[in-house]
Amino acid sequence: MSDFVHLHVHTHYSLLDGLAKVPPLVSRAKELGMNALAITDHNNLFGAVEFQQYCERNGIEPIFGAQLNVIHDQERRPCHLVLLARDLTGYANLRYLVSRAHLDHGSERPHVELQLLAEHGQGLIALTGDLGGAIAQALLRNQTTQAHRILDEYIEIFGSDGVFIEIQRHEGLNEQAEVNQKLIQLSGDRNIPLVATADTHYVLPEHADGHAVLMCIGMDKRVDVEDLERLPVRDLYLKSPEEMAELFSDLPEAIENTRAIAERCKFRIPLGEVFLPQYRVPDDYTIESYFAHLAREGLAVRIKELRARGVELDEEEYRARLEIEIGVITEMKYPGYFLIVWDFINHAREEKIPVGPGRGSGAGSLVAYSLRITNIDPLQYGLLFERFLNPERVSMPDFDIDFCMKRRGEVIEYVTRKYGTNNVGQIVTFGQLKAKACIRDVARVLNLPYSEADGLAKLIPNELGIKLEEALKKEPRLREAIDSKPILARLF
Template identity: 30%
Template sequence: MSNFIPLINVRSVYNFQESLIKINDYISFAKKEGLEYLFYCENKTMYGVAEFFKKASKENIKPIIGLSIELDDKKIITLIPKNKKGYGHICLISSQLNDEVKLSDDKIYDLLKECIDKNIILVTNVDDKNDFFNDAEILNTNEKNIFFNTVRYISDDDKEHYRGLFALKNGITINEANDLYKINESYPFSDEILEVFPETENVGKYICDSVELDIFDSNEKHMAKFIAPDNMPSFSYLKQKCLAGLNHYFRNIKNSDIPNEYIERLNTELNVIEKTGFADYFLIVHDYVAYARRNDIIVGPGRGSAAGSLVSFLLRITTVDPIEYNLLFERFLNPERITMPDIDIDFQDNRRDEVIEYLFEKYGRYNVATIVTYQTIAFKSAFRDACRVYQIDMELVNLITKSLTEDYLAFEEILKTQKLIKEYSEKEEFIPIFKLVEKLIGCPRQTGTHAAGIIISDVDLRTVLPIRQGLNGIYQTQFDMNYLEEIGLIKMDLLGLRNLTTIKEILDLIKTNHKKDFSLSKIDLNDAKTFKILREGNTTGIFQLESQGMTNLIIDMKVNNINDIAAASSLYRPGPQEMIPEYINNKNNRRVSLVDKSLAKILLPTYGVIVYQEQVMQILQLVGNFSLGKADIVRRAMGKKQIDYMISVKDEFISNAIKNNYSEEKASAIWNWIEQFAKYGFNKSHAIAYSYIGYWLAWFKAHYPAEFYTALLNGVMGNPSKTSKYIKEVKHFGIEVIKPSVKPPYNKFEKTRIKSVYTSSENRIYMPLTLIKGIGRDFITTLNNVVDEHEDLFNDLNSFFFYMKNKGLNESNYTLLAKAGSFDCFGYTKSTMVANKDFIFSAMMAFNENLPLEKQTKIENLFEEQLNEEMESNYEKEVFGFYISANPITKLKNENAYFKPTDINKLVENMFDVNIIGQVSSIRIIKDKNQNNMAFVTVFDDTETIDLTVFASNFENLQYDLVVNKNYVLKIKTQKYKNKITGILENIVKPI
């Protein structure tokens, strides 16, 4: 007999910072001790129930789940469902307990009275409520001699670690926790329990025998039903919509008869959808996409394999014609491997919530939910928390952790790879800290929200799983996405994409400035000007093409159509990158060798290289006579290296190929060739659809650069590096960039202090006050309101500061505004406004609010500082993180032209003894393998930034001459690292 028996109130780490018991550890403990069943009862929540149930069942341990409720008087009620109906009851109760209103004990009793019945076993130490719980089977621990204490850690050895967790939870030190936390909440031995609570084992077995529950046993799919007009059957309505879409596409857009290929493809897809019963799914997605389009919310052209569906295209769920691009429906919905369709939709990210709100209103508050995620504790956070509890100096903590370039979730891994941390882990005073860290790593700290997933159910979600109050009044599942489909819930992904918001803003700016209102579908996909800027490498701000490596690939490929962009984004990934040289060579030299000429139609579009998963499927179909459905199954198996299946299916492929007049040798060669590509091939449907987004942005950049850059700048507020880069580029287009000002350019642009605005009449972009680090939106909103109230606000300094008194203008944001040049509209330099701060605030304090403006003492006779261009430029660098008006390095380059400096943005690989002029922005010193100091130095000029390596042999001589925020003429040689131009610092030619 085991030394342990299953106990009821076992808390897990899902009651955040109230337990050290991880589910995997709990089940490992049960296996070791030979326990046949386990209880799992969180306090009020059910976050870990699905994970526990699945993992316990897998190990042939019977999971007994429940819901514990700790009342304000510290008494505990635990509800254990006997069956699926009882499970539905506790899901409802947990959902109510996690709604927006905290329930009092009396309200909890009312809830229990309403919800529980004979399908629940109620275990309690409450003596006076036995008659309160209707038909529930009640086991009162005070009467039955049942062990009912809460267990928060497995072993007595963990008590010290739990005290650390207790300290962390309560914001106290370990010493204070030792004084406050006296009880023992470990998992006790059976003989200890039974001596005091003799009925515990019998009751445990009784409960186990009474419970017949599998939360994953239902084949029901809780997909919401789409209500078609006149209650038409869903499939009939779907077919009607598709036929109407097909007629419209060819009669109104293509201006031609409908080709048989489209009719046959539509019939094939509709037959599969009818057989699988997915008509409602398509109609629901169609409906919320149509809602977005009706409300002028930009929707992406498609995402993932759904772009391979003609039905999706005809419903305008996607906007890419799958037949035109040879995309396959079976890659999306395979009739030979029935899985739920997965239609992911991109919306402009600042209006995605409106679409979710629409679903919430249409299907009901308890039928729509977002999906919970759990933010787990990684090493850095665990270590800092543990050190805080044990009162370790934070400077030492920073020293220990500063060498970490990434965070870790595997404790053993960090000790293997981080020498300094391993050294400290062996120091006596740090041993308890690291033991606590090991316990904390991997524990969930708090909930989050899945970035895209939404559940839409045909039943009240509270009957299927527990939910909780989420953001904006929309509920959230308590189970994460890994367990939803198994209980019949279908995840739909509604994603927010920043680039679509940028596109919408560009369209709005074009409409304002040029009175043009056009649709994305009308953009010419073969525009020469657009492909010219791409071939020139002018890819800044272009979706998926902006990185240096992608830019180089786009140049080398000489892109001239959408297919080229799709191929570039598909090849530029680990694995397929090996094929880039062959692809470029074949494309540019028009020499393609094929493994067999019969594959020409499939492979010539990608110059003999398999780029896409769809090509693997087509080859399997052509050579091996596989259906596309089976070909997709084989492709997946190749990618996952399912060896046994591959051996059997290879024989079938070769046998069929021989019947198709291929030799056995040739068939085997084709199989081996495609097998190596299957794990690298990319989803063509996704690649083509996303290439549209990149192309649209490139088209706007080519034809409406001012609107393009204005929208880009608004999208990167708070990112000085990108903002600086975009400002430099926009100036090359002859567009003037105006720094932020408290005074708007025109009254009609009073809101321009929040966002950038381009005025076509002046060819200027006015930057917003939000560009200034430290200026908050509350102040800007107040300033906007003052502008609306007082037309004479900007007549002079006197008017401005009189009206702004007690309106959020304090000495701190005054200084920021002055240094940014936002008071330049009053005719004074930055330096003068900074120097006169005390004088101006003294005058403001003297204003009498009971007198009109004309009777106030005027702010005048400011002490005017002499113009100092370098200081004023440095002010800009301080408050923006970069220069707007003039970069002093430009002046330095002119003054030091003798050294023939090269602009950083013009550096290429393998340049030797080249001079650059720039400012050092950071120096990071590390130890090399010989434990000598070396450094990584970041330098910027007026064009770009570069990372330089200073090897130990050189750093010893240069370390005292290199200073952050100083300007230098530097001699370097260049190299390429991870597709980025970097350099090696050879010498400091001259500090300047």
């Protein structure tokens, strides 16, 4: 078993900063003989579930963390602090902190105040951060007293056994060599242990150029191709335990402490259990009976409407189909889910907020049609309920609902008001650099002529989600173009 565990790692969920996708990151850790690994993305836990799933498949103990921006002083400079969750309490606190970091400060850079950190520090271990950490920054300014004060604040929040002085060694950073001596001195003076980290941002050494370009895209900077290799800090890859042991051969305890921390951070995020807010039903009803009542009542109205339009139908067929669906939905314990969806769609219609007719597999449910969640008669179009909900393939029902873009916020406000902020969340969508856009963005950063980049981009086949590697195989002219100029080959 390796003594070293990576505790400061950024994935591509550190947007426009991290380059490491979770699957290859975890696979590489396994190749290097590691049996534990942390991720600590910037002010978020976007990758936590995916990370746990891949770690479990590869026999690696996942450690959940984040690098937060924390405000310490009156100048309100956000400084880095790495937090690792020891247990589910710590993970809940970390979730709360990253949420507040984004929600409390509008268009400002996400950050948390020290006081909020003090209120939610239970179950967390703190690493004092890289060169952007508050202690490192104070030491670089020769403000030793302030560095001690900040360390005292951390100890008060996390306990003396919950704070570690983080130390890194990267080539090309003169400031780091300077501050490391002071960090070692501080550790000895205060008897607070050191911990070695690598500030990993990509998986392999050869990804350094890609990472540099990604950073330039994020900062809207330009760099000449020949200058890429002269940029400072080109060793942010996932180093092996042997490399880390050699880097810190004079500080073996800093390596050993990574394992000690990992041993204290063993827990799993509970997955697979569904937690739904409760829909309040009228007196004399249960959730199940009220759901069935509304569905039957709604179908009766729908049948009248269909007949009024001259539609020929077999009422018994409709009623039999409805009862089958009610039975399946009740057996799978989803009446409450249907009532919640019915409720906010009903509210939207009462407020004259336009609602779409329904799309996706949910349109195959007669119950949904009866409750006016959808506006498509599944029997008329031969749509299958089993594609939406099937007891043999248990998964949450999922309605695709479209609201008027200008007023969808009113629906979200209603749901939040009725069911509580703790029970309502919005799902993030991540934008990705697709093949054509990637070529144009990278070319812009590298100061390549737009005409050349645009010409290459137009050679990419028009296939959804195509990768650059696939494009090279499918389009010979693309290969010919990049082979003709070394600078274009470097682009790829």
